[in-house]
Amino acid sequence: MTAYLSLLLLLALALQMSARPAAAGQITDLALNCAGVWLELGVTVTNVICFGEGLFLDARVFPASTTLPTPLRFMLSLDGAFAGERLLDLPALIDLPPCPGCDGGRYTGFGVGWRLPLDDFCHEGCTAAAVAGLAVLGGEASEVAFALDVPTPEPATLLLLATTAAGLGLGRWYRRRGYVHAA
Numbered sequence: 001m002t003a004y005l006s007l008l009l010l011l012a013l014a015l016q017m018s019a020r021p022a023a024a025g026q027i028t029d030l031a032l033n034c035a036g037v038w039l040e041l042g043v044t045v046t047n048v049i050c051f052g053e054g055l056f057l058d059a060r061v062f063p064a065s066t067t068l069p070t071p072l073r074f075m076l077s078l079d080g081a082f083a084g085e086r087l088l089d090l091p092a093l094i095d096l097p098p099c100p101g102c103d104g105g106r107y108t109g110f111g112v113g114w115r116l117p118l119d120d121f122c123h124e125g126c127t128a129a130a131v132a133g134l135a136v137l138g139g140e141a142s143e144v145a146f147a148l149d150v151p152t153p154e155p156a157t158l159l160l161l162a163t164t165a166a167g168l169g170l171g172r173w174y175r176r177r178g179y180v181h182a183a
Contacts, residue, residue, distance in 0.1 A: 025061055025062055025063040025064050025070050025136040025139050025140065026061070026062045026064075026136075026139075026140055027059050027060070027061055027134055027136060027140050027141075027142045028059065028060045028061075028062070029058070029059055029060045030057070030058075030059040030134055030142045030143075030144055031057075031058060031059070031144065032045070032055060032056070032057060032058075032132070032144055032146060033055070033056040033057075033058045033113070034047070034050035034051075034053075034055055034056075035050045035051040035053045036053075039146070041144065041145075041146075042145060042146065042147075043146050043147075044146070044147040044148075044149050045130075045146055045147065045148050045149070045150075046149055046150060046151060047150070048116075048118040048119065048122050048126075048148065048150060049119065054115040054116070054118075054119070055115070055116045055118055056113045056114065056115050056116065057074060057076075057113065057114050057116055057132045057133075057134065057144065058111070058112070058113040059111075059112055059113075059134050059142070060109050060110070060111055060112075061090065061109055061110050061112055061134075061136060062108060062109035063090065063092075063093060063109070063110075063136075064139065065092070066092065066093040066094045066106075067092050067093075067094050068092055069089045069090060069091055069092050070089070070090040070092075070110075070136060071087070071088070071089050071090075071136070071137040071138070072087070072088045072089070072090060072112065072134060072135065072136055072137065073085060073086075073087055073088075073134070073135045073137060074086040074087075074088070074114040074132070074133070074134055075132070075133045075134075075135070076116055076117065076118075076130065076131070076132050076133075077130065077131050078121055078122075078128040078129070078130050078148070079128050079129055079130075080129075083117065083121055083130075084116070084117040084120075086114050088112070090110050090112070093106065093107055093108070112134070114134075116132055118130075118148070122148050122150055123150065124150055124151070124152045125150065125151075125152040126148055126149075126150040127147075127148060127149050127150075128147070128148045129145070129147055129148075130145070130146050130147065130148055131143050131144070131145050131146075132144050132146070
């Protein structure tokens with residue numbers, strides 16, 4: 001019985017030693033990016049599609065280990081409720097090719113980004129308090145808080161568009177019927 005327990009303890013110790021250690025790292029320059037424009041902290045976002053490109057959460061990540069992959073977790077919450085996440089494993093820095101322009105000839109970190117899934121949650125008239133974050137699993141985490149306030153088009157704007165469309169349609173109808181004004 002004692003030999004059996006000793007064997008189990010040795011097996012548990014061997015498994016624990018062979019387990020992959022958590023790769024910690026450092027996050028810098030965490031910010032929102034709208035069509036290549038970096039947004040200020042605490043900004044109110046009024047255009048979630050950002051000229052067709054989407055709103056991104058971008059950062060630089062410097063892994064603690066150059067030989068192990070670095071697991072990341074992007075997350076988004078709206079009004080305190082979970083709205084989405086993305087898990088990502090960055091490759092080990094040692095596995096990357098040499099970097100001729102880098103200090104020491106090797107990469108030291110990664111630029112990462114995630115397109116926030118706001119199209120699914122926020123449409124015209126949407127208002128919410130949002131928090132987007134990035135965490136290096138087993139290490140540092142960082143968040144950016146912002147507000148969403150997507151305006152609803154004014155009735156006057158809709159009336160102007162409808163009147164313009166009707167005028168263009170009426171002009172085309174006149175030309176097809178042969179009602180051309182002679183000057």
